[in-house]
Structure formats: C-alpha cells, structure tokens
Amino acid sequence: MRRLCYLILLLLTxxxxxxxxxxxxxxxxxxxxxxxxxxxxxxxxxxxxxxAGIPIDYxxxxxxxxxxxGLYAIGYTPEQMDSLVSIQDWGFIxxxxxxxxxxxxxxxxxxxxxxxxxxxxxxxxxxxxxxxIAGRNIARLFSELTVGYHDSIDFNRLPIxxxxxxxxxxxxxxxxxxxxxxxxxxxxxxxxxxxFQPVKWNxxxxxxxxxxxxxxxxxxxEMGADIVIGVDVKEGLSSAEDLNTLSDIAGQIxxxxxxxxxxxxxQNSDVxxxxxxxxxxxxxFTPQAIQVLMERGELAARRNWESLIELxxxxxxAPNYVPKKHGPFATRQYKxxxxxxxxxxxxxxxxxxxxxxxxxxxxxxxxxSLILGTNVTLNKRKTHQxxxxxxxxxxxxxxxxxxxxxxxxxxxxxxxxQLDDNDMDLYNNxxxxxxxxxxxxxxxxNISRSWNSIHCSVGGRYEYFNYQNILVPSGFDDGxxxxxxxxxxxxxxxxxxxxxxxxxxxxxxxKWNLMAELYTDNGVRYAGKISPVISAFWEGAFKIRNxxxxxxxxxxxxxxxxxxxxxxxxxxxxxxxxxYVSQQLPFVGIDYMQLAGSKLFTAGMRFRQRMGxxxxxxxxxxxxxxxxxxxxxxxxxxxxxxxxxxxxxxLGPIEITFNYSNITHKLxxxxxxxxxx
Numbered sequence: 001m002r003r004l005c006y007l008i009l010l011l012l013t014x015x016x017x018x019x020x021x022x023x024x025x026x027x028x029x030x031x032x033x034x035x036x037x038x039x040x041x042x043x044x045x046x047x048x049x050x051x052a053g054i055p056i057d058y059x060x061x062x063x064x065x066x067x068x069x070g071l072y073a074i075g076y077t078p079e080q081m082d083s084l085v086s087i088q089d090w091g092f093i094x095x096x097x098x099x100x101x102x103x104x105x106x107x108x109x110x111x112x113x114x115x116x117x118x119x120x121x122x123x124x125x126x127x128x129x130x131x132x133i134a135g136r137n138i139a140r141l142f143s144e145l146t147v148g149y150h151d152s153i154d155f156n157r158l159p160i161x162x163x164x165x166x167x168x169x170x171x172x173x174x175x176x177x178x179x180x181x182x183x184x185x186x187x188x189x190x191x192x193x194x195x196f197q198p199v200k201w202n203x204x205x206x207x208x209x210x211x212x213x214x215x216x217x218x219x220x221x222e223m224g225a226d227i228v229i230g231v232d233v234k235e236g237l238s239s240a241e242d243l244n245t246l247s248d249i250a251g252q253i254x255x256x257x258x259x260x261x262x263x264x265x266x267q268n269s270d271v272x273x274x275x276x277x278x279x280x281x282x283x284x285f286t287p288q289a290i291q292v293l294m295e296r297g298e299l300a301a302r303r304n305w306e307s308l309i310e311l312x313x314x315x316x317x318a319p320n321y322v323p324k325k326h327g328p329f330a331t332r333q334y335k336x337x338x339x340x341x342x343x344x345x346x347x348x349x350x351x352x353x354x355x356x357x358x359x360x361x362x363x364x365x366x367x368x369s370l371i372l373g374t375n376v377t378l379n380k381r382k383t384h385q386x387x388x389x390x391x392x393x394x395x396x397x398x399x400x401x402x403x404x405x406x407x408x409x410x411x412x413x414x415x416x417x418q419l420d421d422n423d424m425d426l427y428n429n430x431x432x433x434x435x436x437x438x439x440x441x442x443x444x445x446n447i448s449r450s451w452n453s454i455h456c457s458v459g460g461r462y463e464y465f466n467y468q469n470i471l472v473p474s475g476f477d478d479g480x481x482x483x484x485x486x487x488x489x490x491x492x493x494x495x496x497x498x499x500x501x502x503x504x505x506x507x508x509x510x511k512w513n514l515m516a517e518l519y520t521d522n523g524v525r526y527a528g529k530i531s532p533v534i535s536a537f538w539e540g541a542f543k544i545r546n547x548x549x550x551x552x553x554x555x556x557x558x559x560x561x562x563x564x565x566x567x568x569x570x571x572x573x574x575x576x577x578x579x580y581v582s583q584q585l586p587f588v589g590i591d592y593m594q595l596a597g598s599k600l601f602t603a604g605m606r607f608r609q610r611m612g613x614x615x616x617x618x619x620x621x622x623x624x625x626x627x628x629x630x631x632x633x634x635x636x637x638x639x640x641x642x643x644x645x646x647x648x649x650x651l652g653p654i655e656i657t658f659n660y661s662n663i664t665h666k667l668x669x670x671x672x673x674x675x676x677x
Contacts, residue, residue: 025316029058029225031217031269032065034190034210035233036282039064040085040290041275041297045231047078048301052308054229055315055323058161060220062209065231066164066189067142070182073162074149075329082294084145090285096136096351104410105455105498106448110387112503113371113677114357115651121352133196134348135187142183143342149182150343156223158182160326163223164189165209165216166199174212175204176219183343192282201345211257217265227315229308230269231297233277234262270314271307275300286613353377353385360651361393361674365591366580369393371677382409391677395422395580397440411449414459418442424580427573428595430664436483439466455496463488465567486565488526492517500541504653504675505608505616505646507549510540513577519561519568531561533568537577537585547610555585556601562628570596572624572638575657576676588620589640589661591670597627602638618644620659638663642670 030049032042042065049056061069071081092099096119100108111117118132143150155162155178166188168175177185188199188206199206213219217228243249266272275297280289301308312319357373370392378384383405390398397420405412420440426433446459465486493516499509519531537555544550555577557570571581573590580593585602587594604622611617624638640661647654652674659668 025055026226026314027057027224028055028227028229028315029060029220029223030056030069031215031220031228031230031265032059032061032069033215033230033232033234034061034063034065034208035214035277036064036192037090037284037289038233038235038275038277038280038282038293039068041233041277041293041300042068042231043078043081043085044294044297044299045273045275045301046072046081048298048305049229049308050078050326052305052312053317053320053322054308054311055317055321056160056326058163058220058223058225060163060165060216060223061189062165062214062216063190063192066209067186069164070162070186071145071329072326073155073158073160074146074182075159075327076145077327077329080328085290085294086287088141090290093137093141094133094285096134096348098351100501100503101452101499103452104450105453105496106450108498109455109496110373110375111357113675114359114373115674116359117355117357119352119355121354132194135191135196135346136348136351138187138196139183139342139346139348140340142186142346144340146183146186146343150341152180153182154179155182155185161223163216163219165213165219166191166206167209167211169193169198169205169207170203172212174209175206176216178223181343181345184345187346197348199346213261213265214258215262215265217268218261221268227270227311228268229271229273229311230266231273231275231301232266233275233297235277271304271311273300273304288613353382359675359677361672361677363672364670366394369395369677395420397421410451411447413447414445416442416444418444425592426595427590427592430590430594430666433595434471436470437468439468440464441466453497453499456494458493460489460491463490463567465565467566483566486567487521488565488567489520489523490517491520504648505610506541506551507543508541510538513537519564521565526561526565527563529561529563531559531564531568533557533559535583549608549610551606551608552604553586553606554601554603556599557583557585558600559598562598564598570598570600570626572596572600572602572626575670575672579676585624586622587624587638587640587661588622588642588657589659589668590663591659591668594663597629599628599630599633600624600626601633614648616644616646616648618646620644640664642668 032039059069059073068081164177164185166175166177184199184201188201189209190196191198191207193207214234215230215232217230220228243252277293277296280293309319312321353375354377355375359371362368371389373387373389375385375387378386385403387401388398397418399416399418402415403412422440423437425435441464442461444459444461446457448455448457467483467485470483495512495514497512500506500511501508513536515535517533519526519533521527525531535557539551539553542550559568559570568583571584571593572587573592573594574580574584574586575588576586578584579586584593585600587602588604602622602624604620606618606620608616608618621641625633626638627633627635638661640659640663642657642659644655644657654673655671657670659670660666
C-alpha cells in the first residue's frame with residue numbers, strides 16, 4: 001500500500017512538472033494589423049497582454065503592425081515604443097526633408113519659401129517616380145532603431161520569432177519575410193503605393209502588405225502558433241461621405257484588396273482585440289492623436305481582459321502564470337541621423353540637387369500669388385548650377401541664377417538677373433499717398449560662403465527702376481521723392497545667421513540679418529556724395545514653458561546721406577521684414593507699405609501660446625521711431641499691436657490678425673495663407 005501511495009505521488013509530481021514545462025504548453029502568437037498612424041494603438045494593447053501574463057512565442061505584423069512587431073521582437077518594450085513614437089517629429093520622418101540644423105543656410109532660405117519641393121535625378125518626369133516619398137528619413141530611423149540587426153538573419157532566431165507581410169507588384173503575390181534584414185522587411189511592409197517608393201529587392205518590387213493581407217493570422221498559424229491574439233485597427237469600409245482625402249481613398253483601396261482574407265483571419269483569431277479608431281486616419285500622426293490612439297489600444301485590450309485570462313487555461317498555464325520579462329532593448333545614446341550607417345537596401349541615396357518647387361500665398365493686401373522654381377545641376381561634379389524662379393500675382397517677376405563652386409562646395413560665385421513688374425500702393429501717416437507701377441531690372445554678382453547657420457556674401461548689383469503710372473496728391477512735387485527713372489550701382493556686404501529650430505512657429509533660436517550697402521549713380525558716388533546705408537534686424541525665440549514662447553525683435557535701417565532716390569527710401573509695415581520691398585521693416589498695426597524717414601528703427605515682442613498641436617494664439621506689441629534727422633528721431637513715437645490666431649497647415653501658416661496702431665487710428669484685419677516669398 002505504501003509503495004502504491006509513493007507511485008501515485010510520483011506520477012502526480014511528474015504530471016505537475018510536465019505541465020510546468022514551457023515546451024508542453026500551446027504556442028501563442030500576437031498578430032498586429034496595418035493601419036498607418038492608427039497602428040500605434042498596438043503599443044497600448046501589448047501593454048495589457050503583458051500585464052495579463054500571456055507568453056508571446058511569435059509576433060506577426062503588416063505595415064505599421066510590422067514596425068511595432070519588429071521592434072517588439074528584438075526587445076523593445078511597450079514603454080520604450082511609447083516614448084519612441086511620442087518624441088518623433090512625424091512630419092519630418094514621413095518626408096525626405098533635410099534636418100533644418102544640417103542644411104546649408106542659403107539652401108534653407110531658398111527652399112523655405114515653397115510649399116512643396118520635389119527632387120529629381122535626370123528629368124523632371126522622374127520627380128514622382130515610384131512614390132512621392134523616397135523614404136530617406138524613414139530609412140535613417142529604422143536603421144537607428146535596429147542597430148545590431150543590420151545583417152541578414154533568420155527572424156526565427158530573434159528574441160521573439162517574427163514575420164511580416166509585403167506584396168510583390170511583379171506577380172501580385174504575397175511575400176512573407178521570415179529572414180533578411182529587419183529594417184528592410186519593415187520598410188517594405190509599409191510602402192503604401194504612390195505614397196512611398198516601393199522596395200526593390202531580389203527581383204521583387206515590394207509594397208504595403210495591407211494590399212493582400214492586412215491582418216495575417218494565417219501567417220502566424222503557419223509559423224506554428226496554436227493560439228492567436230489579434231490586435232486590429234481596421235475601422236471597416238468607409239461610406240461615400242467619408243472618402244474625401246487622399247489618405248481616406250488610399251486606406252479604402254487597401255481594405256478592399258484583402259477583404260476576403262481579412263474576414264477569414266478574424267474568424268481564426270482566438271481573441272480579436274478590435275480598437276475603436278473612429279475620428280482618426282492613417283495620417284493622424286499629431287502628438288495628441290498618437291496619445292489617444294495608444295490609450296484606445298489599451299482600452300480595447302482591457303475590454304478583452306476576461307478573454308485573455310481565460311485564454312491562459314487553453315494555453316496550458318496557471319491563471320497566475322508570469323512569463324519571463326520581455327526586453328528592454330539596449331538603445332544606443334542618441335546620434336545625429338546623418339551619422340548613422342543606413343541599411344543599404346532601403347537607402348535612397350543622396351538627395352538630388354535637381355528640384356521642382358511650387359509655393360502659394362494669399363493675403364488681403366496683395367491677394368493671391370504663386371511662385372514656381374526649378375534648380376538644375378549642369379555637370380556631374382555638381383560644381384555648376386542654374387535656377388529659375390517665376391512669381392505670378394500682383395507683383396510679377398522672374399529671376400535666373402547661375403552658381404559656380406570653383407574651389408569648395410561651401411564657397412561659390414553667383415551671377416543673377418531679375419525682372420519685376422510691380423503695382424504698389426504707398427501710404428503716409430495712415431492714408432494712401434500714392435499708387436504707382438514700375439519695371440525693375442537687376443543684374444548681380446556676389447561671392448558667398450555658407451555654413452549651416454551662417455551665410456556671408458560680398459558683391460555688387462546694377463539696378464534700373466522704370467516708374468510708370470504714378471498717381472500722387474494734387475500739388476505734390478514728385479521730385480521730393482525722386483520718382484524719376486533711376487540707374488543704380490550698389491556694392492554690399494551681408495551676413496545672415498539663423499538657428500531657429502522650426503520653419504514656422506519656432507520655439508528656440510534666433511536670426512540675424514546685417515547689411516552694409518554703398519549706393520552710387522555712377523559707380524563711385526550718389527549725387528556727388530558717398531551714400532552708405534546700414535541695416536540690421538534681429539529676432540529670437542525663447543521657450544518659457546512647453547507651449548509658451550516669447551519672440552522679441554529689433555531692427556533698423558539708416559540712409560547716411562541727405563540725398564537719396566525713392567528706390568532707397570525706407571518703408572515700414574507688415575509682419576515680416578521685406579514684406580513688399582527689400583528696405584521695409586515690420587510693424588504690426590500697419591498692414592501695408594508706409595513711407596518712413598531715412599532713419600528708421602522698430603522693436604517688438606510677441607507672446608505665443610500653442611493650443612493643441614497646430615493652433616497658435618499670438619499677442620504682439622511693437623514700437624518704432626523714424627525721421628530724416630537724428631535729433632528729431634524720438635519726437636513722434638509709433639506704437640501698435642495685434643492679436644493673431646494661426647494654424648500651421650501643410651500649405652503653410654493660416655493666420656488672421658486684428659491690429660491697431662497710432663498711425664492708422666483704426667482696427668485693421670490681416671489674413672494670410674502660405675509662406676512669405
């Protein structure tokens with residue numbers, strides 16, 4: 001009897017020990033669907049799956065699911081991925097833009113007046129070859145995040161075996177990555193056709209796996225999974241009223257492609273965690289949207305908490321079973337993106353110098369305007385370039401530049417010709433003073449040196465002003481402003497400095513613009529005298545709190561000669577320097593071009609509060625002085641201010657300003673859309 005008891009006890013112990021062995025339980029896979037930005041919800045769901053104590057033996061994904069899944073497979077925790085997606089500048093990552101701090105200042109200045117710039121290698125028709133986005137910054141990010149896994153490897157040998165889905169456009173078949181380079185697999189799986197350039201690899205042209213299998217439960221089963229937990233951010237097919245944007249249409253096409261397989265895979269899921277993503281699209285990469293989507297992913301998983309706990313019984317583990325802790329991935333210290341060794345198969349290479357650009361602008365003073373530009377390299381060594389810019393609108397014109405880099409890429413000589421045909425309104429003491437039009441010819445040569453934050457140039461220019469249709473008050477002698485046609489030869493030196501962190505609505509950094517000019521009408525003197533003009537403008541941005549920034553500025557321009565032509569005359573008005581003519585200083589409260597004395601100085605302060613992700617409210621106050629005589633400079637002070645609401649859109653800032661000044665003596669309204677040019 002005693003022997004029988006020992007035998008029974010031994011058998012029970014062996015059975016318990018056998019049940020505790022990991023090899024005897026059922027294998028579990030987590031499947032993550034595609035969905036663009038909506039896919040960040042997977043991170044919240046993974047937090048809950050871990051919390052429930054579910055072991056994860058395989059992870060499979062498509063598109064954004066492949067990115068989250070691939071990172072999880074090599075050790076990233078949900079908490080690490082939460083931080084990663086929250087700190088990214090997705091507008092920059094999902095573009096081919098150069099980091100602002102890494103671009104030569106002169107290129108930065110030229111490019112930032114355009115709404116859209118598309119590079120091309122050989123011919124303009126190549127500009128959109130394969131997709132709008134080459135994926136340059138995505139390639140850098142993926143290469144940074146997968147350091148240590150840049151070699152071709154078997155994905156089954158990762159800390160958690162992984163697979164992801166792409167589609168081969170050559171034969172239309174599904175391609176499942178079980179091996180290779182991890183960054184390559186992730187990049188191929190997320191290549192939305194027409195948006196991102198496809199990945200060409202091993203004779204295949206790979207695009208977004210959502211085209212054929214957006215919720216790949218079947219792949220997980222083929223890998224050996226007995227139990228599948230699926231996280232799904234598919235919202236269902238959209239109605240006609242909801243198909244408005246390119247993102248909406250692209251998402252609908254992807255959903256339609258694989259609807260049959262999707263329905264089958266949903267049926268084969270043991271736990272189907274469906275996330276409510278209503279109100280968000282695949283392009284919802286704003287910080288607020290990302291935070292909400294991660295919270296919704298967590299909430300959806302918690303709604304399935306009982307199912308997850310019950311699943312542990314089916315897996316063959318105890319309700320209180322706790323798997324081995326996952327991760328964390330040992331990330332490297334942050335490194336400049338340009339210093340990363342990019343995985344070669346997804347590296348688009350250097351940004352082509354050849355570009356096509358377009359910019360749009362509207363305001364209630366100059367109405368609508370359009371700028372078109374192209375830049376072309378003239379030789380393989382990229383030492384000779386030409387650019388053409390055309391502006392259409394109330395102020396029409398064109399400019400042709402030829403640039404040579406004879407010694408060093410950062411040193412160059414530029415020859416320019418510019419032609420403008422302008423209709424202008426001129427104000428004095430708040431009242432319209434003159435309406436005139438003129439043809440302006442400019443020929444210029446300069447030698448320049450450019451750094452990332454500094455640009456210096458010296459040179460000379462010839463200008464011819466041909467004034468036409470001049471309307472002035474009755475009894476006014478237009479000779480007082482020298483409206484005569486004018487030939488000028490100007491010698492100048494200029495230094496620009498720019499460390500702003502953003503193209504629009506900066507939160508840190510500053511700008512300097514210093515210029516010394518010598519105006520002549522015969523190549524030596526103006527009206528028999530030396531006629532120098534000194535101008536300077538400084539503005540800065542200082543972030544006081546996370547959403548609150550103070551932006552002071554101060555500027556001045558002084559004509560150091562009693563005799564000067566109208567072409568040299570100081571102007572004041574507008575929100576930015578050079579709003580209508582190059583010699584114009586800003587003054588909020590004056591929306592137009594206001595005549596000023598030969599000595600002009602303005603200063604102001606902006607207090608800017610960010611509301612939400614892209615909405616801004618700005619309170620501005622400024623003051624200024626102007627006169628022809630130094631001793632009279634402070635006799636009449638100008639003051640003004642305004643309140644601005646702005647929205648930072650993909651077309652540029654959309655702003656409406658309500659302002660007032662002691663010059664206009666009335667409430668003004670200024671509306672603008674787009675970047676200044």
